[in-house]
Amino acid sequence: MTGHFKAIRPVRKLAHKDEEARRVYHEADVVIVGAGILGCAIAVALGNQGRSVILLERSLKEPDRIVGELLQPGGVAALEKLGLRDCLDDIDAVKVSGYDVIYYGEEVRIQYPANAVTGGEEVSVEKSRTDEMRGMKRKRPEGRSFHHGRFVKRLREKAMQNANVTVVEAAATDLVRCSYTDKILGVEATVGGQPDSFFGDLTIVADGYASKFRKEFRKDLPVARSKFWALELIDARLPMPNHGHVILGDGAPVLLYQIGTHETRALIDVPENLPSASVAAGGIKGHLRNVVLPSLPEMVRPSFELALDSDKLRSMPCSWLPPTTNKAPGIIMVGDAMNMRHPLTGGGMTVALNDAVLLSELLSVAAVPTLDDTKLVLKQMRDFHWQRKGLTSVVNILAQALYSLFAADDLQLKSLQMGCFRYFQLGGNCVDGPSGLLAGIIRKPFVLFYHFFSVALYAIWIYITSAGLASVPLRLVRSPGIFWKACTVLFPYIYSELQS
Ligand SMILES: Cc1cc2nc3c(=O)[nH]c(=O)nc-3n(C[C@H](O)[C@H](O)[C@H](O)COP(=O)(O)OP(=O)(O)OC[C@H]3O[C@@H](n4cnc5c(N)ncnc54)[C@H](O)[C@@H]3O)c2cc1C
Ligand SMILES: *[C@@H]1O[C@H](CO)[C@@H](O)[C@H](O)[C@H]1NC(C)=O
Numbered sequence: 001m002t003g004h005f006k007a008i009r010p011v012r013k014l015a016h017k018d019e020e021a022r023r024v025y026h027e028a029d030v031v032i033v034g035a036g037i038l039g040c041a042i043a044v045a046l047g048n049q050g051r052s053v054i055l056l057e058r059s060l061k062e063p064d065r066i067v068g069e070l071l072q073p074g075g076v077a078a079l080e081k082l083g084l085r086d087c088l089d090d091i092d093a094v095k096v097s098g099y100d101v102i103y104y105g106e107e108v109r110i111q112y113p114a115n116a117v118t119g120g121e122e123v124s125v126e127k128s129r130t131d132e133m134r135g136m137k138r139k140r141p142e143g144r145s146f147h148h149g150r151f152v153k154r155l156r157e158k159a160m161q162n163a164n165v166t167v168v169e170a171a172a173t174d175l176v177r178c179s180y181t182d183k184i185l186g187v188e189a190t191v192g193g194q195p196d197s198f199f200g201d202l203t204i205v206a207d208g209y210a211s212k213f214r215k216e217f218r219k220d221l222p223v224a225r226s227k228f229w230a231l232e233l234i235d236a237r238l239p240m241p242n243h244g245h246v247i248l249g250d251g252a253p254v255l256l257y258q259i260g261t262h263e264t265r266a267l268i269d270v271p272e273n274l275p276s277a278s279v280a281a282g283g284i285k286g287h288l289r290n291v292v293l294p295s296l297p298e299m300v301r302p303s304f305e306l307a308l309d310s311d312k313l314r315s316m317p318c319s320w321l322p323p324t325t326n327k328a329p330g331i332i333m334v335g336d337a338m339n340m341r342h343p344l345t346g347g348g349m350t351v352a353l354n355d356a357v358l359l360s361e362l363l364s365v366a367a368v369p370t371l372d373d374t375k376l377v378l379k380q381m382r383d384f385h386w387q388r389k390g391l392t393s394v395v396n397i398l399a400q401a402l403y404s405l406f407a408a409d410d411l412q413l414k415s416l417q418m419g420c421f422r423y424f425q426l427g428g429n430c431v432d433g434p435s436g437l438l439a440g441i442i443r444k445p446f447v448l449f450y451h452f453f454s455v456a457l458y459a460i461w462i463y464i465t466s467a468g469l470a471s472v473p474l475r476l477v478r479s480p481g482i483f484w485k486a487c488t489v490l491f492p493y494i495y496s497e498l499q500s
Contacts, residue, residue: 070244422459
């Protein structure tokens, strides 16, 4: 098959950049698999640089998914850098100015910071030209929440409008390898039921969480300890409009955020093998009705109950997949195909869009004149792996560590969870720091460690002082256990970020 296609390939380089080369001969500088968040963004960025791009997507219908519905301010800023800011217009998107964390009915507001101060040092929020970001003194940064499919549709339109990008409805089925050098030359795909092939100097795989090609390049699998089950609430009343809601209590966390004028997304984390969601206990519906519903703020319950009766239940795994360096010649994996973190903090699209910005800089025509310069591309990919960490290690570690605390299932984690909430209640930098990290605005892993261990020490302080005098000695003896727990929560994720 491969040989056949190579045989009929025209003399390369001649019409290499043309639309005709892409349409008729299926040849381009870059073949991208997957027109999701990252695929579209990088297609437009490379097209703008004058690269010839083929973008393959298995279904060009407007996606109907429960993922990627809240974009953090750091993602909005990346969209703007890519010239794609207007993809947030006319999709009935809702402004997000922070989070409302509700802990056993007590509320604390986590607003995105105007200026984040860390241990005395000022971290200036990244310069940006968006309305939301302009004049940080007056206005705080904003995120946006929306229907995922509407946003992706806008991104795909941008790719289609770009004269240097050809979008094809095609499902990639296999990689085309050079039999001599093992370099990836492109992909085989199914187009309208027929087998076909597409060739590029570089193949970019952005085929999402269930990536078909990931296993060819790494042995480890994504790890999912829980699933998010989803409902769409109609005209829900929320305690704090224009905020994401995180509801904490005895069980795993529940998220609520408006995704349109009338629609609100509820995401309910359900850990594996949860007894109250077992078949005997009435399955997932039983769990949502008997355990989750009563734990929600009263004003939300009517719309939640209605959705429970009428909406189809859907779920997605909450996966963890640490990043790895792309080392294979001719191909790079990006987005969820390469790196995933728990969706609790809504960081995936912010990572994807910032990765598109960084990648387009590292692969610019000035940096890499021709993309078939495999050695140079791989060198740039090593830089990519380390340079992206300022943002991505923060988002990855924060998501995983916060999930451990918010889904606390033992006494030590429960203490840390309570410490975290009480820490937020202190306000000032105890809110600005964490919310700046969450927003994708503060890109310093050290700031994350600082706040995490501040929370741990504060949790220990509360644990020791909240009991009667008589139990102080016992609690003093037990408190190192809480600190140790905090270390076991954080260190494995730090370690994974230090891997190449
Ligand atoms: C439950 C849940 C909630 C989430 N909520 C948020 C949130 O609120 N905010 C946030 O920022 N992130 C969120 N995320 C993460 C976010 O959805 C992802 O990080 C992001 O979509 C990744 O972008 P991507 O381009 O890598 O993949 P995707 O956006 O999934 O795009 C992959 C594309 O590839 C296509 N494709 C797949 N296979 C093939 C093939 N063989 N051939 C051709 N095309 C193919 C797919 O059709 C799809 O269009 C959530 C994730 C989950 C699981
Ligand atoms: C397409 O590429 C050419 C160079 O090949 C460039 O001059 C042009 O600006 C690009 N078009 C778009 C829409 O970015």
